[in-house]
Amino acid sequence: MPETRIQSRNRAAILDAGLEVFSRYGFRGATLDQIAGEAGLSKPNLLYYFQSKEAIHRALLLQLMDAWLEPLRDIDPAGEPLDEMLDYVRRKLALSRDYPRESRLFANEILSGAPHIDDTLASTLRDLVDGAAALIADWVAEGRLAQVDPHHTIMSVWALTQHYADFDVQVRAVLDTDDPLRGAEAHLTKLFDRLLRPGA
Known part of the structure; x- marks a missing residue:
């Protein structure tokens, strides 16, 4: 019903x-x-x-995982590799800007050892990341991206974008600003362009 x-x-x-x-x-x-x-x-x-509290928490985490992984699913195998990867960086940064509470919820779960979603991490997440990494490896082999480790490249995107949400208080204090993401997109785009551009 x-x-x-x-x-x-x-x-x-x-x-x-x-x-x-x-x-x-x-x-x-x-x-x-x-x-x-x-x-x-x-x-x-x-x-x-x-x-239970656990039921609410798991429902939130599964809902979040689906949204959080959408940018990775959206990488287009038929697209221009560098453009697709830079778009991925920008989409991940937008999630940190628009959904900071969700990012911190996920970070807290991971820091606790992922007791409520360890099964999802070892299945859904790993399968999706392996698929994206295989695509990046193909682009590297074709000379369309620089020689990078595909899995670590994905994790570097996570680290450099989600930091703005998960460590928001620290970022605001260090930058002394109410807008910790000001300039972040331009900086990360330039950083990953230099990392991933063939021949760089």
Whole structure:
């Protein structure tokens, strides 16, 4: 039986509240009472939709993983390799700008040893990364990208883009700015252009 509009709204409110609470306090520090309060619902009402804190957390992580991996899926094998890779960098940076809470939620899960999504990391994520790495390896072999390690190139993109969301407080303090991403896209585009351009 499909959800009613109110049920859909409440479920979305719980997930948004969970995202806020988990990204602020981490999984261990978050409580169902905090999430219910943030969502504007009673705890029994929250438990009607999700049976536990773990269920909310896993739902958020799986939803996030799908969105987080979309830029990697969008790399076009028929496209110009350097353009595709630079677009990938820009899309990943945009995710850090637009979804910082989601990025921190994922980072906290990984730092905790990925207890709620280790199965997904070892299957869905690894399969997708292996596929993208194989494509990059083909482009390298064809001389259309510089001689780089495909897997480490992908992880370098993650590190250099997600840092802006995961370490937002640090970046703001060091740069003394309210816009920590100002200039980041131009800098990272230039950096990866130099790394990946054939003959560079």
